Amino acid sequence: MSRKDLADIASGRLSAQQLAQNFDDVSPPLDRQSALIAAQRCYYCYDAPCIQACPTGIDIPSFIRRITTDNLRGAAQDILGANVLGGMCARVCPTEILCEGSCVRNTGESQPVEIGALQRYATDWVFDTNVTLFDRAPATGKRVAIVGAGPAGLSCAHTLARLGHDVTLFDAKPKPGGLNEYGIAEYKVLEFAAREIEWLLSIGGIAWQGGQALGENLHLSSLCNDYDAVFLGLGLAGVNALGIDGENLAGVRNAVDFIADLRQCDDFSQMPVGRRVVVIGGGNTAIDAAVQSRKLGAESVTLVYRRGSASMSATWAEQEFAKTQGVNVIEWAQPRRILGSAGAVEAIEFEYTQLDADGRLLGSGDVLRLAADTVLKAIGQVLLAPRADGDASALLEVDKGRIVVNAEFETSVRGVWAGGDCVGGKVDLTVQAVEDGKQAARSMHARLGNGGQGNG
Amino acid sequence: MADLRNNFVGIRSPNPFWLASAPPTDKAYNVIRAFEAGWGGVVWKTLGLDPHVVNVSSRYGAVQWNGQRIAGLNNIELITDRPLQVNLAEIRQVKRDWPDRAMIVSLMVPCDEESWKYILPMVEDTGCDAVELNFGCPHGMSERGMGSAVGQVPEYVEQVARWVKQHSRLPCIVKLTPNITDIRHSARAAFRGGADAVSLINTINSIVSVDLDLMAPTPTVDGKGTHGGYCGPAVKPIALNMVAEIARDAETRNLPISAIGGIGTWRDAAEFMALGAGNVQVCTAAMHYGFRIVDDMIAGLSNWMDEKGYRTLEDFRGRAVPNVTDWKFLNLKYDIKALIDQDKCIKCGLCHIACEDTAHQAITREKDGKRHFEVVNGECVGCNLCMHVCPVDSCISMVRVDEGGYANWTTHPNNPAAVKEPA
Numbered sequence: 112m113s114r115k116d117l118a119d120i121a122s123g124r125l126s127a128q129q130l131a132q133n134f135d136d137v138s139p140p141l142d143r144q145s146a147l148i149a150a151q152r153c154y155y156c157y158d159a160p161c162i163q164a165c166p167t168g169i170d171i172p173s174f175i176r177r178i179t180t181d182n183l184r185g186a187a188q189d190i191l192g193a194n195v196l197g198g199m200c201a202r203v204c205p206t207e208i209l210c211e212g213s214c215v216r217n218t219g220e221s222q223p224v225e226i227g228a229l230q231r232y233a234t235d236w237v238f239d240t241n242v243t244l245f246d247r248a249p250a251t252g253k254r255v256a257i258v259g260a261g262p263a264g265l266s267c268a269h270t271l272a273r274l275g276h277d278v279t280l281f282d283a284k285p286k287p288g289g290l291n292e293y294g295i296a297e298y299k300v301l302e303f304a305a306r307e308i309e310w311l312l313s314i315g316g317i318a319w320q321g322g323q324a325l326g327e328n329l330h331l332s333s334l335c336n337d338y339d340a341v342f343l344g345l346g347l348a349g350v351n352a353l354g355i356d357g358e359n360l361a362g363v364r365n366a367v368d369f370i371a372d373l374r375q376c377d378d379f380s381q382m383p384v385g386r387r388v389v390v391i392g393g394g395n396t397a398i399d400a401a402v403q404s405r406k407l408g409a410e411s412v413t414l415v416y417r418r419g420s421a422s423m424s425a426t427w428a429e430q431e432f433a434k435t436q437g438v439n440v441i442e443w444a445q446p447r448r449i450l451g452s453a454g455a456v457e458a459i460e461f462e463y464t465q466l467d468a469d470g471r472l473l474g475s476g477d478v479l480r481l482a483a484d485t486v487l488k489a490i491g492q493v494l495l496a497p498r499a500d501g502d503a504s505a506l507l508e509v510d511k512g513r514i515v516v517n518a519e520f521e522t523s524v525r526g527v528w529a530g531g532d533c534v535g536g537k538v539d540l541t542v543q544a545v546e547d548g549k550q551a552a553r554s555m556h557a558r559l560g561n562g563g564q565g566n567g
Numbered sequence: 568m569a570d571l572r573n574n575f576v577g578i579r580s581p582n583p584f585w586l587a588s589a590p591p592t593d594k595a596y597n598v599i600r601a602f603e604a605g606w607g608g609v610v611w612k613t614l615g616l617d618p619h620v621v622n623v624s625s626r627y628g629a630v631q632w633n634g635q636r637i638a639g640l641n642n643i644e645l646i647t648d649r650p651l652q653v654n655l656a657e658i659r660q661v662k663r664d665w666p667d668r669a670m671i672v673s674l675m676v677p678c679d680e681e682s683w684k685y686i687l688p689m690v691e692d693t694g695c696d697a698v699e700l701n702f703g704c705p706h707g708m709s710e711r712g713m714g715s716a717v718g719q720v721p722e723y724v725e726q727v728a729r730w731v732k733q734h735s736r737l738p739c740i741v742k743l744t745p746n747i748t749d750i751r752h753s754a755r756a757a758f759r760g761g762a763d764a765v766s767l768i769n770t771i772n773s774i775v776s777v778d779l780d781l782m783a784p785t786p787t788v789d790g791k792g793t794h795g796g797y798c799g800p801a802v803k804p805i806a807l808n809m810v811a812e813i814a815r816d817a818e819t820r821n822l823p824i825s826a827i828g829g830i831g832t833w834r835d836a837a838e839f840m841a842l843g844a845g846n847v848q849v850c851t852a853a854m855h856y857g858f859r860i861v862d863d864m865i866a867g868l869s870n871w872m873d874e875k876g877y878r879t880l881e882d883f884r885g886r887a888v889p890n891v892t893d894w895k896f897l898n899l900k901y902d903i904k905a906l907i908d909q910d911k912c913i914k915c916g917l918c919h920i921a922c923e924d925t926a927h928q929a930i931t932r933e934k935d936g937k938r939h940f941e942v943v944n945g946e947c948v949g950c951n952l953c954m955h956v957c958p959v960d961s962c963i964s965m966v967r968v969d970e971g972g973y974a975n976w977t978t979h980p981n982n983p984a985a986v987k988e989p990a
């Protein structure tokens with residue numbers, strides 16, 4: 112797509128200074144003084160509700176108390192011991208629906224303890240000082256293959272490495288991190304993702320193998336043969352299509368691809384963005400694509416969702432944030448067709464929707480047409496199950512687009528565990544993926560420890 | 568409007584708020600600013616004989632608690648480090664310019680009659696209203712046989728008070744050190760020596776913290792530290808008790824008291840005065856926030872007195888003294904139970920764990936599988952612990968459940984020394 116063809120899609124809309132400002136840390140770190148003030152607001156609840164609300168079960172009152180005694184190492188051990196990506200989670204967790212949402216200080220004051228910011232304060236210390244917090248148990252001689260180096264795979268790898276197993280971490284992408292590296296909004300993580308992974312891998316015992324795609328140059332049956340156990344943390348690597356006319360016009364893109372380009376871009380002044388951008392969807396991806404389009408200098412960004420805001424999977428706080436960034440939100444409208452000329456998108460038509468008496472979504476017949484040079488599709492990611500490669504993959508049971516696992520995260524294939532978005536048991540969040548990876552590792556360890564092999 | 572005018576052993580001031588002898592009253596400049604801000608009087612920073620003392624650099628240590636920068640303050644400063652005549656000239660001038668404010672001169676000289684005979688006429692000549700004898704300073708000066716070294720020996724206290732009354736017509740206030748086992752002995756000694764009043768407390772001997780890198784106490788002077796005097800909010804409870812002990816002692820019950828120790832608000836002042844103090848002195852709170860705090864002390868006390876219908880300070884002074892008693896006279900029939908207001912409860916669980924681990928296992932934590940905190944009356948002894956740990960104001964209240972009556976330890980069957988009739 113050359114700039115000549117699509118003059119409305121251009122890079123360098125804003126000055127380098129403005130871009131730097133726009134993509135700066137969205138919630139800057141606390142200094143010691145503010146951290147202490149924030150920490151002192153914690154009541155140190157007994158059997159604290161915030162712990163229950165954290166998918167990884169971080170002992171929040173304990174780490175916050177440790178901050179108040181300047182025991183940052185102890186605080187970091189509390190956090191990273193339960194959630195090895197606690198630094199990332201401190202930046203990306205929708206705390207308003209997790210820990211902070213259940214903090215007792217919401218009652219009466221509507222002002223929870225700033226758990227996320229404090230978690231970042233304690234974990235930043237680790238990455239700033241580059242300390243080692245965890246040692247490995249004596250080598251067990253067991254070898255585990257992990258496919259997918261996103262939060263689930265990384266968490267699984269670290270847990271196993273700590274327990275003394277040797278891990279090989281495969282991923283189709285050239286860099287580890289999964290969506291931490293290719294998906295999460297830039298202004299939430301800045302340079303942090305790579306630094307965190309470097310620290311995580313420094314425990315040792317984890318061999319990184321990029322460019323290895325399961326079902327292409329990597330096969331489940333051979334992994335099952337070569338390793339004592341296998342973990343799949345494949346995420347949702349595919350995207351849903353709209354299935355409407357005009358979807359192939361230039362200027363129509365998957366939001367995740369746009370975001371991945373942005374995350375991999377070293378110089379935002381080289382990052383093309385439309386003048387009039389329309390984003391379709393109501394989740395994290397839609398919000399992040401919309402906000403980052405604005406930050407790159409798009410004149411108008413309209414996010415269109417087919418239901419009401421209460422049904423969006425993006426939290427209320429994220430929706431509010433998008434509005435403060437100048438994103439225009441239209442609810443109750445579904446895309447009907449994309450119009451273009453000379454092969455490029457010019458406009459998109461929506462039909463307004465409403466619910467019928469039975470709660471079904473119906474088109475109302477009224478049409479809304481929005482001029483657009485860019486349409487970003489964010490209507491959901493889907494599992495790309497590894498292509499059948501003989502026995503093993505053929506046996507991998509998939510239901511409603513997710514790999515089926517039991518409570519121990521074991522798949523239908525003996526010796527193969529899975530977790531994270533690809534199993535999608537609870538919520539599709541980084542922190543849940545970390546927990547899945549950790550629990551799967553514990554299950555694998557228990558199985559490997561019993562003299563036996565994951566792979567019988 | 569309440570009348571805040573204060574008459575303390577004949578010394579008149581527009582309000583009962585004086586600044587204690589310390590850096591805030593070190594020289595004319597500070598004292599004039601204090602008077603401008605509205606302070607009723609000052610006790611000038613303690614004078615001594617020339618050659619004047621010298622001070623070290625690095626003088627204060629602080630205890631920070633839960634976000635409070637100064638929960639307690641410690642200092643290793645000595646008495647004034649300016650020449651005697653300079654201080655005397657300034658005192659004379661300030662008193663002349665501010666005749667309606669109380670001007671008390673604090674003194675500390677060696678424990679011999681000559682020294683007192685020498686200094687008192689010069690002090691009297693300034694036109695000041697009274698002298699305060701500093702028998703309290705627990706550091707530095709005590710190594711030289713002054714300050715608390717005198718205050719800790721009742722015979723010395725009595726002797727010096729007597730000298731001062733002999734050689735001066737000025738009212739004499741004896742400032743007591745809390746670094747003793749029973750404050751009543753020092754107060755009685757001052758009374759016997761003829762002192763017109765006592766003031767208390769001076770600072771408490773302390774080491775506020777140890778610098779774990781330097782491995783030395785703070786404040787650290789070139790690698791070493793020494794014990795210093797502790798004051799500020801943390802010492803108020805100790806001062807309150809000492810004031811109450813003097814106010815209810817048979818021998819000293821009529822001895823006027825100028826209360827000092829952790830006072831920073833009108834409420835602190837009212838509490839001390841309810842326990843019998845004639846007025847109060849302030850040091851740390853002024854050092855923390857500046858002289859302007861007196862503004863709220865005046866307005867707050869006045870508003871509270873209006874609300875309660877007290878016209879003058881005398882209307883409420885000493886009112887709590889009859890209610891300070893010995894443990895053995897407390898009513899054993901009185902019974903209270905904690906009650907949790909479920910609408911206010913935020914379910915933090917602090918009451919449960921406090922009672923469960925350290926009190927009487929009287930608060931449940933669950934009901935129908937949900938977090939729920941409720942008092943089991945049969946187990947609750949009415950200790951108040953849960954009420955104090957609960958972070959929500961007035962969520963836990965203590966409710967009286969007994970059926971009246973009175974019985975105390977003096978007649979209790981478990982008391983080996985019980986008497987037959989209630990005492």
Ligand SMILES: Cc1cc2nc3c(=O)[nH]c(=O)nc-3n(C[C@H](O)[C@H](O)[C@H](O)COP(=O)(O)OP(=O)(O)OC[C@H]3O[C@@H](n4cnc5c(N)ncnc54)[C@H](O)[C@@H]3O)c2cc1C
Pocket residue numbers: 203204205258259260261262263264281282283284287288289290291294295296299323324325326344345346347348367370395396399495497530531532533538539540541542544
């Ligand atoms: C745009 C966007 C923004 C988001 N923002 C947030 C947020 O702010 N907060 C939050 O909590 N969550 C957010 N999420 C969700 C979160 O990123 C995911 O829940 C989380 O990354 C899931 O982790 P995972 O390890 O299961 O999968 P992923 O992070 O998706 O990692 C899967 C990895 O597997 C690799 N892989 C896939 N298939 C193969 C194969 N066949 N062979 C080899 N490797 C393969 C992929 O390359 C990838 O590296 C966001 C998601 C998106 C898309």
Ligand SMILES: Cc1cc2nc3c(=O)[nH]c(=O)nc-3n(C[C@H](O)[C@H](O)[C@H](O)COP(=O)(O)O)c2cc1C
Pocket residue numbers: 587588589590612613640641642644645646647673701703704742768769770796797798799800802827828829830848849850851852
């Ligand atoms: C830095 C400092 C110096 C002090 N110097 C004296 C002094 O020279 N003479 C004296 O009688 N008391 C002195 N004190 C004690 C105070 O007058 C007062 O008794 C004590 O601080 C308790 O009151 P507070 O809690 O309001 O500070 C000093 C206190 C401080 C903090």
Ligand code: SF4
Pocket residue numbers: 152153154155156159160161162171172213214215216224226915
């Ligand atoms: S619920 Fe809030 S106050 Fe209680 S422990 Fe958690 S963070 Fe602290």
Ligand code: SF4
Pocket residue numbers: 904905921922926927928929930942946947948949950951952953954
């Ligand atoms: S008053 Fe004491 S015994 Fe009673 S419930 Fe509270 S803590 Fe427990």
Ligand code: SF4
Pocket residue numbers: 907911912913914915916917918919940956957958959962963
């Ligand atoms: S301490 Fe107070 S707020 Fe917390 S659970 Fe108990 S009663 Fe409720």
